[in-house]
Structure formats: structure tokens, C-alpha cells
Amino acid sequence: MPKPKLHVSHISMGARCGEQLRRFLAGERIPPGIAAIVGTANHKADEQDMTAKLKGEPLTELGASNELVATVTNSLWGEGVFLSEDERQTPEPKLRGLAVERAVRLNTVRRNVLVPQINPKAVARKCVLEVEGFEYDLAGEIDLEEQDDSINDLKTKAKAPPKDEADKSIQLTMYTLFKFYIDKVMPPKVKLNVLVDSQLKTPGKVNTHALTLSSTRSPEELEAMLLRVANFMECLKKGVFMPTNPDNWWCSRRFCGYAPTCPYVRGIKTFGWAGDQKAVD
Ligand code: SF4
Known part of the structure; x- marks a missing residue:
């Protein structure tokens, strides 16, 4: 019987806020x-x-x-x-x-x-990785692989990202995991191609530009990610979904669609036990 799939987007969302993920998996789509x-x-x-x-x-x-x-x-x-x-x-x-x-x-x-x-070798490649001992298969889609096997992910933003965003990206590490275990290739580079459209102080004026943040991944970082994923699966199994620190910028009505009814920031408006959540295929 095929295992349920755990997508890279679930892992990213869970890392950002467990409560967001709980509600998403419960079918509350914003x-x-x-x-x-x-x-x-x-x-x-x-x-x-x-x-x-x-x-x-x-x-x-x-x-x-x-x-x-x-x-x-x-x-x-x-x-x-x-x-x-x-x-x-x-x-x-x-x-x-x-x-x-x-x-x-x-x-x-x-x-x-x-x-x-960019000279592509593969575009929008869907990957599924079976890891022995894991209850879920890992799934995701790599935006683009270059001829030299470097991985690219495209982002659009309203302001330039921090310089180390590619170094810390969970998505890029997960895509490296796919390349390493499916193709047996370690990508020489992982890159965020970022399109920025930022408002300037002069009303109506914007600055639109592109930049590429480049990084690498090591076998140790892949091991750390597998450990993180194993921990994440354990939390899913036990129905543990930690709400994020309310200090984080995304924990706000502006950036989180669940905020108006989130019991962790505004008192109990909606509430549901998380223990019966299942991973989404
Ligand atoms: S309001 Fe904050 S704690 Fe609640 S779901 Fe959104 S990010 Fe998570």
C-alpha cells in the first residue's frame, strides 16, 4: 500500500507555524x-x-x-x-x-x-522520495535544474531578501535531498532567483529588479534535514502542532489568514483537537 505523501510545502508551513499547518490539514484553506x-x-x-x-x-x-x-x-x-x-x-x-x-x-x-x-536541464520536476522507516513519502516539485545540476527556485518579493536566505532555505535543502537520493547527484549550487518589486518613498514609484542568492548544501545539512523531517513526522503522528512565537512578523492579521480566529493570539474563537489529523496526499 502506498504511503501518504508529505509535501515540502507542509514542512515549510509547519516550520513557520504548527497551528497554521493544523488548520490547513484540517481543510481550512485560506x-x-x-x-x-x-x-x-x-x-x-x-x-x-x-x-x-x-x-x-x-x-x-x-x-x-x-x-x-x-x-x-x-x-x-x-x-x-x-x-x-x-x-x-x-x-x-x-x-x-x-x-x-x-x-x-x-x-x-x-x-x-x-x-x-539560465540553461535548464529539467523544469517543474515532480519528485517523490521514499525513505526507509518514514511513515510518509516526501514529495515536492523542483522549479528548475540547470545543466550542471544546480537547483533554482524562483521567488517574488516586495523587498530584497536577507543575504543568507538561500543558505537557510528549507525548500532548497529538501530539493537537494531529492537530487541526492533520487539521482545520486549533489547539486553544485542551490539558488534563489528573486524578483523584487519594492515601493519607493516617492508615491507611485517602484524599484523592480532581479537578484540571485547562491549557496551550497553539505551531506551534514542533508542529515540534519532528515532528522528535522523525522521529528516533524513524529509530531504529526502525535497531533502536536506548536503555534509560532507571536513576535514573528507573519503572526499577524496582515500576513496570516487564520489570525482573526486564532485562539493563540486572540482568545478562543475556534478550537479543534488535532490528534486525528492525517497527512494530505
Ligand atoms: S495567528 Fe499566529 S499562531 Fe495563529 S495560525 Fe497564524 S501564525 Fe500561527
Whole structure:
């Protein structure tokens, strides 16, 4: 009988806040925020471009690529978007238009700066890793592998990330685990390709640019990650889901869709025992 799958996104969410993960696994899905929608739209366009490069086909025109990004942003928005209280002060059609403009700005930089630099070997590769003794298989999707087996992950952000973000990324370590155990290859580099669109002090002015944060992973770091995953599985089995430290920036109404009803930050508004949660396939 196949084991249930534990996705990299579950491990990342659980590391961020156990309570978020508990509610997510219980089926309480919060629609994506604007940043996530803009990021997904850029991922779609990147997947299209990198697949074309992989096949040796010409890229679509920039205009067509931007059109794709605008369409995906609008379509995802139509399926439901989580807006913070601040964002709800702006009329929704205006917010939606701003999101489309932002997605297109980021896509233009992605096309002009990142795409010419990257020679893909595999795009959006789905991986499943069976680890002996683990109750779950590990699953995830590597955005992109380069010809030299380096792993790339694309991010979109509203401000430049800390310089050590690639050094500490759980996602990049998990993707390295997949490469190491499935392909028997240690990637020479792990990279975050980051598209940044930040507001400047002058109203209406933005700075949109791309940067790449590069790092490596060692066998010791992979061992540490396996230990972390084993610990995570044990917590899942026992129904232990620790809420995050309320000092963390993401533990707020602005960044956490569960905050308005979270018993750990506002008193008990909703409550459910976690002991019967199952991993999601
Ligand atoms: S409000 Fe804070 S503790 Fe509650 S689910 Fe969100 S991040 Fe976790």
C-alpha cells in the first residue's frame, strides 16, 4: 500500500507555524494573498519560457508573456483572494489592477534578466522520495535544474531578501535531498532567483529588479534535514502542532489568514483537537 505523501510545502508551513499547518490539514484553506497570486503568475510564465528553452524552441514575445501573466493573475484573483484589513481600505478593482501591473513588471524583469542566464536541464520536476522507516513519502516539485545540476527556485518579493536566505532555505535543502537520493547527484549550487518589486518613498514609484542568492548544501545539512523531517513526522503522528512565537512578523492579521480566529493570539474563537489529523496526499 502506498504511503501518504508529505509535501515540502507542509514542512515549510509547519516550520513557520504548527497551528497554521493544523488548520490547513484540517481543510481550512485560506485563499492566497496578492503576493502569492503574483508569484504563481510569474511561475507559470517562467515554466513556459524554461520549457521552451529546454526544447530549443523560441520564446514567446515579451508582450505575449506579459499577457499570460495578466490573465493568470486575473483568473486566480477571480477564484478568491485573501486581503488584509489595510488592503481592504482600497477598492478591489483598483487593487486588482495594481496586482496585475506588479505581476507584469516582475515578469518583464524576469524575462530580460533571469531567462537569458539560465540553461535548464529539467523544469517543474515532480519528485517523490521514499525513505526507509518514514511513515510518509516526501514529495515536492523542483522549479528548475540547470545543466550542471544546480537547483533554482524562483521567488517574488516586495523587498530584497536577507543575504543568507538561500543558505537557510528549507525548500532548497529538501530539493537537494531529492537530487541526492533520487539521482545520486549533489547539486553544485542551490539558488534563489528573486524578483523584487519594492515601493519607493516617492508615491507611485517602484524599484523592480532581479537578484540571485547562491549557496551550497553539505551531506551534514542533508542529515540534519532528515532528522528535522523525522521529528516533524513524529509530531504529526502525535497531533502536536506548536503555534509560532507571536513576535514573528507573519503572526499577524496582515500576513496570516487564520489570525482573526486564532485562539493563540486572540482568545478562543475556534478550537479543534488535532490528534486525528492525517497527512494530505
Ligand atoms: S495567528 Fe499566529 S499562531 Fe495563529 S495560525 Fe497564524 S501564525 Fe500561527
